[in-house]
Amino acid sequence: MEIKINREIRNYTESMFFGLSMRQCVFTVLAAGVAILLYFALKPYVGTETVSWMCILGAAPFAAMGFVTYHGMTAEQFVWAWLRSEVLEPKVIRFQPNNIYYEALKPELEKKEKEGMKNHD
Template sequence: MIIEVNKDIDRYKESVCLGLTARQLIFSIASVVVGGGIVLLLYRYVELTVSAYIAIPAVAPIALSGFYSYNGMTFMQMMKQKIHFAFRNKPLAYISTEGEQEIVQIGAEEMATDKKKKSISDRRI
């Protein structure tokens, strides 16, 4: 008896219908209902192609919510993170604590240690 087990168990998703997960199925039905409703309401006033183009911006976020996944986050979680980092994130500023005097002092200390190392190596020779 051979039982096939998915190599990456963490990414295993149980399909409900037509190879779709429950989340994907729900959001695909919702996107078809919303898109179809918009097209049916608007095709009387504008032609069918224009009403389909009007429905796309309403249907796209719904469909992406069901199917899109990035680093384990859903589409809505990712968009919340992007909005947070775009508008609520405080900018980071670096303020140097080293002035010109400190840099000169550090350079002098390095030169003094180099001279000590040279004098020690000269004594050994």
């Protein structure tokens, strides 16, 4: 008898249906619902192939939200973090180089500059 244990215990998810977690099941059902809704809403207006592509494109974001993680964040956490950093609270980060060698020699350079000015007068 063998019991499988994740290497990282924080990555453990309990599977509910077909090996999917509850989160994945909810988003899968939501994606299927959106696809069905789009199919019946658009079928009278466009052809079958176009409707099938629209269903796929409409359901894909919802399906991805159940499965995608990025740096340990779920999809909606990532979207919220991106919105905060890029839209709500953007910051201008300026690069100001610091020449340590110039700063160390600055007093000597200023002294030589003053001496040079006195010699030219």
